[in-house]
Amino acid sequence: MTDDRAYLEQLLHQDIPLTQALGLGVLGWQGGELRLSLPLAANLNHKSSMFGGSLYCGTVLAGWGWLHLSLREVGITDGHIVIQQGQIDYPQPVVSDAIAVCAAPSPAEWEKFLALYRRRGLARLKLHSRILAGDVEAVRFSGHYVLHR
Numbered sequence: 001m002t003d004d005r006a007y008l009e010q011l012l013h014q015d016i017p018l019t020q021a022l023g024l025g026v027l028g029w030q031g032g033e034l035r036l037s038l039p040l041a042a043n044l045n046h047k048s049s050m051f052g053g054s055l056y057c058g059t060v061l062a063g064w065g066w067l068h069l070s071l072r073e074v075g076i077t078d079g080h081i082v083i084q085q086g087q088i089d090y091p092q093p094v095v096s097d098a099i100a101v102c103a104a105p106s107p108a109e110w111e112k113f114l115a116l117y118r119r120r121g122l123a124r125l126k127l128h129s130r131i132l133a134g135d136v137e138a139v140r141f142s143g144h145y146v147l148h149r
Contacts, residue, residue: 032104050094058100059141066102092138102129121149
């Protein structure tokens with residue numbers, strides 16, 4: 001496991017204990033994309049599919065983790081990240097282990113976010129994440145994350 005992956009997984013398990021119960025793991029951090037694992041067995045509901053709340057948590061945490069690691073890469077460590085708003089769609093049930101993925105926003109959005117935070121100590125960024133079950137995009141999420149000092 002790379003240093004960034006191990007760092008984020010330890011941070012999540014320490015600061016957000018629910019991630020341990022979810023069985024959440026950090027699979028990859030490269031090319032501006034974060035991948036988290038969500039095992040079906042730890043998140044099973046009464047219909048033998050993955051619980052919607054677990055899927056929501058996975059997508060929110062993918063965005064939170066993406067933002068945390070991206071900020072760390074540019075040397076910003078004095079802020080607190082919170083989710084302000086989220087919208088989720090569940091077009092397909094998840095009946096296998098899954099992967100939560102968050103990719104970078106556009107470079108222009110990222111630069112605007114960083115400049116605003118550096119100037120005011122408060123900025124908001126919209127991130128998109130999704131849940132993959134095999135080759136199927138089973139869940140789509142858009143969330144507004146706030147960074148504040």
